[in-house]
Amino acid sequence: MSLLTLDSVCKSFGSTRIINDVSLDIEAGEKHAIIGPNGAGKSTLFHLISGRYNVSSGTIGFQGKAIHNLPPYEIARRGIARSFQVTNIFPRMSVFENIRCALLWSEGYRYSFWKLLGRQKLLNDKAFDILEQIGLSDKAQLPSGELAYAQQRALELGVAVASGAELIMLDEPVAGMSNSEAENAVALIRRITEGKTLIMVEHDMNIVFDIADRISVLVYGEIIATDTPENIRGNARVQEAYLGEVPSDA
Amino acid sequence: MAEVFVFATLNGLVTGLLLFMLASGLTLIFSMMGVLNFAHASFYMLGAYFAYTLSTFIGFWGGLLIAPLIVGCIGAAIERFGLRRVHQSGHVAELVFTFGLAFLIEEAVQFFWGRDTKNYQSPELFDFALFSLFGQEFSAYRGFMIAIACLIFAGLYFILTRSRVGIIIQASISHPQTVANLGHNVPLIFMCVFGVGTALAGVAGVIAGPVLTTFPGMATVLGSIVFVVVVIGGLGSLPGALIASLLVGLLQSYAIAADVGMPELLNLFGVSFDSSHPLDDLWTLNLPQIAPVLPYLLLVLVLIFKPTGLMGNREQ
Amino acid sequence: MKKQLPVWLGFALALIVLPQIFDSVLGISILNQMTIWIIFALSYNMLLGQGGMLSFGHAVYFGLGGFMSVHALNLIADEIIVFSITLIPLVGGAVGLIAAVFIGSFSTRKSGTVFAMISLGIGELIVASSLIFADFFGGEAGVTGDRTYGPPFFGIEFLQDAEVYYLGAFWLFVATLFMYLFTQTPAGRMANAVRDNPERAEFIGYSTRRVRFISFCAAGLFAGVAGGLFAINYEFITEENLNALTSGRVLLMAYIGGLGFFIGPIVGAVILTLMNSLLSNYSEMWMLYLGIMFLLTVLFLPRGFAGFIMMHQTAWQNHRLGMLILPYLITAIPLSLFLAGFVGLIELSHKGDDILPFFGLSLGADSMLSWGVLLTLAGTGALGVKLSRPRLNAAWAAANTVAKDADGDAQ
Numbered sequence: 001m002s003l004l005t006l007d008s009v010c011k012s013f014g015s016t017r018i019i020n021d022v023s024l025d026i027e028a029g030e031k032h033a034i035i036g037p038n039g040a041g042k043s044t045l046f047h048l049i050s051g052r053y054n055v056s057s058g059t060i061g062f063q064g065k066a067i068h069n070l071p072p073y074e075i076a077r078r079g080i081a082r083s084f085q086v087t088n089i090f091p092r093m094s095v096f097e098n099i100r101c102a103l104l105w106s107e108g109y110r111y112s113f114w115k116l117l118g119r120q121k122l123l124n125d126k127a128f129d130i131l132e133q134i135g136l137s138d139k140a141q142l143p144s145g146e147l148a149y150a151q152q153r154a155l156e157l158g159v160a161v162a163s164g165a166e167l168i169m170l171d172e173p174v175a176g177m178s179n180s181e182a183e184n185a186v187a188l189i190r191r192i193t194e195g196k197t198l199i200m201v202e203h204d205m206n207i208v209f210d211i212a213d214r215i216s217v218l219v220y221g222e223i224i225a226t227d228t229p230e231n232i233r234g235n236a237r238v239q240e241a242y243l244g245e246v247p248s249d250a
Numbered sequence: 251m252a253e254v255f256v257f258a259t260l261n262g263l264v265t266g267l268l269l270f271m272l273a274s275g276l277t278l279i280f281s282m283m284g285v286l287n288f289a290h291a292s293f294y295m296l297g298a299y300f301a302y303t304l305s306t307f308i309g310f311w312g313g314l315l316i317a318p319l320i321v322g323c324i325g326a327a328i329e330r331f332g333l334r335r336v337h338q339s340g341h342v343a344e345l346v347f348t349f350g351l352a353f354l355i356e357e358a359v360q361f362f363w364g365r366d367t368k369n370y371q372s373p374e375l376f377d378f379a380l381f382s383l384f385g386q387e388f389s390a391y392r393g394f395m396i397a398i399a400c401l402i403f404a405g406l407y408f409i410l411t412r413s414r415v416g417i418i419i420q421a422s423i424s425h426p427q428t429v430a431n432l433g434h435n436v437p438l439i440f441m442c443v444f445g446v447g448t449a450l451a452g453v454a455g456v457i458a459g460p461v462l463t464t465f466p467g468m469a470t471v472l473g474s475i476v477f478v479v480v481v482i483g484g485l486g487s488l489p490g491a492l493i494a495s496l497l498v499g500l501l502q503s504y505a506i507a508a509d510v511g512m513p514e515l516l517n518l519f520g521v522s523f524d525s526s527h528p529l530d531d532l533w534t535l536n537l538p539q540i541a542p543v544l545p546y547l548l549l550v551l552v553l554i555f556k557p558t559g560l561m562g563n564r565e566q
Numbered sequence: 567m568k569k570q571l572p573v574w575l576g577f578a579l580a581l582i583v584l585p586q587i588f589d590s591v592l593g594i595s596i597l598n599q600m601t602i603w604i605i606f607a608l609s610y611n612m613l614l615g616q617g618g619m620l621s622f623g624h625a626v627y628f629g630l631g632g633f634m635s636v637h638a639l640n641l642i643a644d645e646i647i648v649f650s651i652t653l654i655p656l657v658g659g660a661v662g663l664i665a666a667v668f669i670g671s672f673s674t675r676k677s678g679t680v681f682a683m684i685s686l687g688i689g690e691l692i693v694a695s696s697l698i699f700a701d702f703f704g705g706e707a708g709v710t711g712d713r714t715y716g717p718p719f720f721g722i723e724f725l726q727d728a729e730v731y732y733l734g735a736f737w738l739f740v741a742t743l744f745m746y747l748f749t750q751t752p753a754g755r756m757a758n759a760v761r762d763n764p765e766r767a768e769f770i771g772y773s774t775r776r777v778r779f780i781s782f783c784a785a786g787l788f789a790g791v792a793g794g795l796f797a798i799n800y801e802f803i804t805e806e807n808l809n810a811l812t813s814g815r816v817l818l819m820a821y822i823g824g825l826g827f828f829i830g831p832i833v834g835a836v837i838l839t840l841m842n843s844l845l846s847n848y849s850e851m852w853m854l855y856l857g858i859m860f861l862l863t864v865l866f867l868p869r870g871f872a873g874f875i876m877m878h879q880t881a882w883q884n885h886r887l888g889m890l891i892l893p894y895l896i897t898a899i900p901l902s903l904f905l906a907g908f909v910g911l912i913e914l915s916h917k918g919d920d921i922l923p924f925f926g927l928s929l930g931a932d933s934m935l936s937w938g939v940l941l942t943l944a945g946t947g948a949l950g951v952k953l954s955r956p957r958l959n960a961a962w963a964a965a966n967t968v969a970k971d972a973d974g975d976a977q
Contacts, residue, residue: 001744050769082769090762092826093755101759104752105771113753163770209721286679332865339868342620345682346821347864349622349814354857361854361916422763474690474810481683546691553684554672 001064002205003028003197004049004073004167008070009058011041011221013096018044020221022058028166031198033208036218037241038182042201043085045218046171049199050082051075077105081165085172085201087152089159091145095136098144100127100157102162127162133192134158135184150181161192168192169199174207186210209233257388258507260501264392266499267399271454272476273491274406275447281486282422282565284341285333290353291473293448297321297455298464299363302370310373318452324449330442352469360466372460395457402453419443429535451454480551482559500546505541574743581735585728594727594842601734602795603839605741606829609788614817615825616749618761619674620682622813623689624789629808631658631790633703635797638692639653639711641850649715653660653722655737655794662790663783670782674775677764696805708804711797711857724798734795741791746828749785752913767865767873818856822863833872853911856880894955900950907944914940 002025012021018041024232026032029080034042049060051072060068067075090098100123107123117123131137134154144155152213153173161168173189174182186207189198202208208215209229216226219241225232232238276290301313308316328351336347351553376391410416422429422439430436462468479498483490525566590844606628613619641647642681647820673684696703703709713724722729748754755776760767764774806812815838822833838856845852867874881887907923914922914931922929922936929936 052765071773072765073771073773076769076771084766088763088766090759090766092762093758097755097758100618101755101767102770104756109752111756111772111776113748113751113780113784116747116750117752117755118750158769159766224749282863286683332861335865336868341678342614342618343864343868345620345679346817347861348859349817350860350864353814354854356859357851357854357857360849361912451946453804468812474686477683478687481680481687486677543691543694543698546687546694550684550691553680553687 001219002026003030003063005061006049007059007060007061009048009060010056011044011053012056012092014059019048020219022218022221022223024216024223024226026167026197026199028197029195031193031200031211031213033200033202033212033215034218035202035205035208040218041221042218043171044221046082046169046199046201049075050080050169076163076165079166080169081160081163082169083156083160083171083173085175087149087156089144089152089155092143094141095144095147095155096127096131099130099158099162100124102159103127103130104165108205125128130158130162131239134188150177150185153177153185157188157192162194165196167197167199171201172203173200174202174204208220254507258503260388260392260396261507262500262503263496264395264497264499265503267396268454268458269472269476269499270481270492270495271399271402272451272472273434273479273495274403276476276480277449277483277488277491279444279447279487280480281488282419283333283337283440285344285348285482286475286485287444287447288345289352289355290348290451291449291469291476292352293321293325294455294458294472295359295466295469296355297322297452298459298468299359299368299455301456301459302368302464303363304371308312308466310371312454314453317456318378320453321452322445322449326441326445329444333444334437336438352473356466363466365466367463367465368459370459370464386399391461392446395461398453398457400449417501450497475545477547482549482552498548501544501548502541505544506538571577577742578739581739585731586738589728591727592843594731596839598727598734599843600836601731601738601912602792603819603835604832605738605795606741606789606792607823607835608745608828609785610747610816611793611820611825611828611831612748612757612781612788613633614820615827615830616761617757617778617783617785619677619778621685622810622817623685623692624816625676625808625810625812626669626689626692626783626841627662627665627786627789627946628793628796628812628816629803629805629953631662631793632797632803632807633793634658634661635794636709636711636803638701639713639716639797639801642717643712643715645699648717650719651713651798652719652733652736653814654713654798655791658794659787659791662793663787665790666783666786670786672780674778674782674841677774677778677790685813686810689808689813693805693809696808703805706804708806709803710802713798713801730799734799737791737795741788742832744847745784745788749828753777753780753784756848768893788795818860822860822870824872824874824876826869827876829874830872835868837871849909849913851916854912855862855909884965884967888967889961889965893958897951897954897958900947900954904947904951905943907940907947910940911937911944 004024004026006022006024008015009019009022022045034045038041044053048055049067051070051074053069058068062075062078064131065078067078067080090101093101098116103123103126107126109120109123120183128137128140131140134157136147136151136154136158139151144152147155157170157173160170169233170189174185177185182204189200190211198211200208201209212229214226215229215232216223217232217235217238218224223237224237224241227235236249272290272294276287279285279287280291285487297317301310301317304313304316332347332351333344336343372391375392376389378390408416410420413505418429418434419439422434429439462472475498479494480491482498483492483494522544585597588594588597609627609688610621610624613621613624628729635654638647638654638657639651642651669688673681673688676684710743713730716724723728724733747759756772757780759770760774760777767774767777793803793807796807797857803925819834819838821830821834822837823832824830841852841856845855850856863870869876878887878890881890910922911925914929914936917931919931922931924940927939929939932944
C-alpha cells in the first residue's frame, strides 16, 4: 500500500480551479520530486496535503487513513512534516528553541505547563544533535531572525524534520541560494531524509535529477506525467510544456 | 402605544444614523489601512468641542462648516506623523497607538477646555417642533440631524462610486500595491482617507454635541458602541455597518421606550418567580435597565456564532 | 536555572529590605500598590508579550477576583467560613481562572484585532452587567470588607499597612516565580512560537487555539491573584476596577515597561505606580504627561524602557558602554531644559491666577516675562537636543560596531 495517496483531488478558489483531478501514489522510502512551471499549483498541492487548505473534492490518504480536510496540527501529528518556500520560522526565538519546539509534540510533551524544559536532558540532547546535523550548533543562542538567509533555510529544514516525521515535504528548499550553499543544502537533505519518504518541489533540474527516484510534472493544476527521471527527460509532452534547464547529462 | 413606537423609531433612527456616521469612517479606515482606529470617537469629541468654541464666535453654522475641517486636518496630520511610523511595527503597535491617542485626546480636551460640560446650543432656527403626534413633539433639530446624515451619506456614496477619486479609493482598499504601480500616491490617499474619516466623525460631533451633551467623557460613552457596531456589521463592510448601526440604535431606543419589566415578559411565557429567588436581581429587571447591556450582548453573541459579523468578509 | 538563583535571591532580598528604606506611610502605600500592579501587569504580559494576544478587557479577571475576595473577607468576618486572609489571593486566583476558562472557551478562537474586540466587548458587557447584579457588585457604591476580622496569622491581624506589605510581597514573589517558570515550560514556549508564527506552530503539531487558551487561563488566574491582593489592601472594590480604564492602565504598564522582556511589566508597573502616586500630588496634569509619554514610547521606544536598557547590551558586550556616557550627558542637558520649559508651559496654562513656583522663580500666567522665560527654555532645549543628535548617533554607531571573528560572522 502506498504511503500517500491522492485520489482525484480538485481545489478551486471561487470559480478558479487551481488543482484539477490530481491522482498520485507515493511509496514509502521514495524520493519524489514535483516540478512544473510557475503558477502550476505546486505550493497549493503542498497546502492541500499538509492541511492548510481543504480539498474541493477528492481524497488524500496517508498510511491508509484519510487526512484531507484535517487541521494542520492533526496532520503533523500523524507524521507529515513540511518546509516552506518563504522561510517560516519563529524569528524572535533562538535557533535552539526553534528546533526544540519542533520536537516537543513528538517527544510527548503535549501542552504541559509543569515540566521545566531546562531539565529535560533527553530532549535538549536531541535538539543539539539536530542542530549539529544542520550545521548551526555555533549559532544556537542567536535569535533565528538574525541568521543569514542560507542558514535560515537550513533551520527551516531542521524544524521540518525534527519531529521525526515519516513523510517530509520540502517546498523549494534551495531557492535563493548560491551554488555552494545549494550543494551543502542538498547534502544536508540527503542526510536527514535517509530512510524517510521525501516529496520535493524544486526548479533546479540538477538537484531534481540528483535526488529524485520519480518525478511528477504539474502543469496548470494537472499532472501530465509521473515517471523516472530519464523517462521524464525524454517525455515530449513535458518538454513541450516546461522548457526548464534540462541538462543533456545528469 | 402607537406614538411610543413612532417616536422610539425616530429616536432610534437618529442614534443609528449618528452611529453610522462614526462607523462608516471607522470602516473606511479599517478597510483601507487595516487599522482599527481606537481614537475614532475622540475625533467625534473634538468636532463637538471645536464647534462649540467656534459657535461662540461665528454661530452654529460656522462651526458646522469649519470644525470638521479642523478635525480632518488633525486626523491627517496624525496619520502622516504618527500612524505611518507605527505601521511598520505591526498591527498590535497600531492598535496600542490609537488607544494611547484616545487617552491623550481626552486629557488634552480636559486641558484646553476644562472638565465641565459645555453649553453647546443647537441653533435657534430649529427651536420648534417638526410635528407632534398624540401630544408628543418631535424636535426639528432631530429632523435636521437625520437630514444632514442622509445628505452626507448620499454625497459619500456618489463620490465613492461615481467619481474618479472614489474609484481610486475603492481600488486602493483592495489592491494598494497595484494602485501605487499605476502612479497614484497611495500614502497620500491613505492620509486623505484618514482625514476624511475623522472629519466625518467630527461632523457627527458637531451635530450631536447639543443633543448628547458636550463633555470630556463623550468619546468613551460612544466609542465602545461604535466598535460594537462595526464588529457586528462585519469588519470592513459599509453596508454591514449601516445595518448594524440602525439595528443597535433602534434596539436601544425600543428597549428604553418599552418600559416593560422582565416579570411581565416572562409572564407572557407563563413563567413567574417569587422575589426570594437568588437570581432575583435578574428577574426584576426592566428593559430600560438592560438597554446599555444589549449592544454588548449582541456583540458577544455575534462573535461567538458569526465572527465575521453580519456581512463581513475580511478577516485579519 | 542555577545561574539565575542569585537574581531570585536578590529579588527576595529587595522585597524584604525596601519597606525598611521607604518606611513612611506614603512609601509603604506605594510599595503595596506596586505588589498588586506588578502581578497584574506580569499576568497581562502572558497574554500580550508572550502570547501575542492583545486584550482590552483583562481587568475583568482582576476585578472578578477582587470582588469575590472582598465577599470572602465578609464571609470570614461573619464567621460563615473561616480561613486565614493570607489565602485570599488564592480565592481571587480561582475566580480569575474560572472566568478565564469560561470566557476563553470562545474568545480564543480568534486572534489579532477580532480577539481584541471580543475582549473589549466582554469587558464592557461585564461592566454594564455589574450595575444590574447589584447584590454581587454592590451597585455604584461597590463592596467593602474588613481584613482584620480574620483569624490571626501567627499573631498578626493585619491592622498595619506594613504587615499587609509583607503578605503582598510574599504573593508577589510566588506569583512572579510561577509566571516565570511557566515561560520555561512547553506551554509557555509554544505560546511564544504561536506568537511568532501561528501557522508554523500548527505545522509542528500544536493547535494554536489550545495553546492560546492555556495562556489565557493562566493569565486570568494571576490577574485574579492580583485582584485578591487588591481586596486585602483596599478593603473596597467597585465596578471601576473591572472597566476598560483599568484594562487600559495595565496595557500601558506592560507596553511602557517593554513587552518583549519578562521584567518589562515589572519596570512599567513601578514607573506608572510612582507617577500615579507622586506626580499626582504635584500636578493636576499628570495624566496628560502620562498620555504624552505613552504615545512617545509607542512611537520612539517600541520595546519599552526595558527594551531601551537592553539596547545597550551589544555595547556592554563590546565593553564600549563608556563611549556613550559623554554623548548622553551632552544630550541630557538640553533635554532637561526642554522638559522643564514644556512642563512649565503646561502647568502655567492651568494656574489661572495662582503663582507657579518654578525653580526658585515665581511665574504668573498674566506675566509676559513668565511665558517668555518658559518658551525660551523650551526652545533652547529643543535646539540643543537637535544639535547634539549627530554626536550621539555617531557614538551609538561606534559603540555598537560588532567585533567580527575570523569567518566574518557576528560574534
